Amino acid sequence: MSKIIALAGKGGVGKTTVASLVLRYLSKNGCSPVLAVDADPNSNLGETLGMEVVKTVGDIREDFMKDPQGVPSGMDKIVYLEMLMNQVLMERKEFDLLVMGRQEGQGCYCMVNNILNRFSEELEKNYKYLLVDNEAGMEHLSRRTSGKVDMLILVSDYALRGLRAVGRINEMLGSLKLTVSRVGLVVNRAPAVLGKAFLDEAEKIGVQILCTIPNDDILLEFDMERKSLLDLPDDSPAVIAVDGLMEKILRTIGEK
Ligand SMILES: Nc1ncnc2c1ncn2[C@@H]1O[C@H](COP(=O)(O)OP(=O)(O)OP(=O)(O)O)[C@@H](O)[C@H]1O
Ligand SMILES: [Mg+2]
Structure with a gap:
C-alpha cells in the first residue's frame, strides 16, 4: 500500500513550496514512483514544479456536467471519464502529477464524483508514495473512502496566526472521516531560534515541531x-x- 504524506496549513504559509521540496527529495532518493496530488482549488503545485497544467479533474467534471450526452456513442460513460482522467494525469520520470482543480458548482455531482474518486483511488495503488498538497479544509482527503494518511505535515509561518490555523486543523482532524497516523509541524521562514511566545503557543496546540525552514533567497529567486x-x-x-525533514519522516513511517 502506498504511503500517504499530506500537507495542510493557512493560505500562503508555504505548503506548496514544502510539497515541491518533499517531491524533490522523493525523486532524488529512489522513492519513485510518486503521485503528487494538487488538491488545492487555487492550485499552483504544477507551476512550482515548472509544469504547465492544461486540464484538471475539476475541468473534466464541469465539462461532463455541462454536456452529459457528450459521451461518444457506444462508449460507456465510466470508460469515457476514465479516459479523460488519464489525459489529466501528467507523467514525468520520477513522479506523476494529478491536479484536482476547482470544486464543483451547483447541481448533483454524486455520480460523476463517485466515478472520479474511484478512479483516483485505483490510480493511487500504482505508487509507492502519494503526496497531497491540500487546502485548509482537506476536502479531498476526507472524501476518500479509504481515508488514511501516514504523515500529515502542518505548515505554519513564523506567526501566531499561522500556528493557530494549524491548531484548528489539528482539532478538526477528529471530525474528518480520516485516519491520520502522525501529525507534525513545520515552521517555514523561521529564524534560527524560535521565540518563547511561539514555542509556548506551539506547545499549547500540542503538535510536535518536526523542523524549521529558513527564509531562502535562492528559493525566492x-x-x-x-x-x-x-x-x-x-x-x-x-x-x-x-531533506532533513524527509529523513526523519521516512524513519518514523518505517521506510528507513
Ligand atoms: N522558505 C522560504 N523562503 C523564501 N520564500 C518562500 C519560502 N517559503 C515560501 N516562500 C514563498 O512564499 C510564497 C508562498 O508560498 P507557497 O505558495 O508555497 O504557499 P502556500 O501555503 O502554498 O500558499 P497558498 O495557500 O496560496 O496555496 C511563494 O512565493 C514562495 O516562493
Ligand atoms: Mg499552495
Whole structure:
C-alpha cells in the first residue's frame, strides 16, 4: 500500500513550496514512483514544479456536467471519464502529477464524483508514495473512502496566526472521516531560534515541531523567475531543511 504524506496549513504559509521540496527529495532518493496530488482549488503545485497544467479533474467534471450526452456513442460513460482522467494525469520520470482543480458548482455531482474518486483511488495503488498538497479544509482527503494518511505535515509561518490555523486543523482532524497516523509541524521562514511566545503557543496546540525552514533567497529567486523548485541546488537552505525533514519522516513511517 502506498504511503500517504499530506500537507495542510493557512493560505500562503508555504505548503506548496514544502510539497515541491518533499517531491524533490522523493525523486532524488529512489522513492519513485510518486503521485503528487494538487488538491488545492487555487492550485499552483504544477507551476512550482515548472509544469504547465492544461486540464484538471475539476475541468473534466464541469465539462461532463455541462454536456452529459457528450459521451461518444457506444462508449460507456465510466470508460469515457476514465479516459479523460488519464489525459489529466501528467507523467514525468520520477513522479506523476494529478491536479484536482476547482470544486464543483451547483447541481448533483454524486455520480460523476463517485466515478472520479474511484478512479483516483485505483490510480493511487500504482505508487509507492502519494503526496497531497491540500487546502485548509482537506476536502479531498476526507472524501476518500479509504481515508488514511501516514504523515500529515502542518505548515505554519513564523506567526501566531499561522500556528493557530494549524491548531484548528489539528482539532478538526477528529471530525474528518480520516485516519491520520502522525501529525507534525513545520515552521517555514523561521529564524534560527524560535521565540518563547511561539514555542509556548506551539506547545499549547500540542503538535510536535518536526523542523524549521529558513527564509531562502535562492528559493525566492527561483519563484520569481518561474524556475522549477525541483532544480534548486542541494545546498540551498530550504532544500537542506526539507531533506532533513524527509529523513526523519521516512524513519518514523518505517521506510528507513
Ligand atoms: N522558505 C522560504 N523562503 C523564501 N520564500 C518562500 C519560502 N517559503 C515560501 N516562500 C514563498 O512564499 C510564497 C508562498 O508560498 P507557497 O505558495 O508555497 O504557499 P502556500 O501555503 O502554498 O500558499 P497558498 O495557500 O496560496 O496555496 C511563494 O512565493 C514562495 O516562493
Ligand atoms: Mg499552495
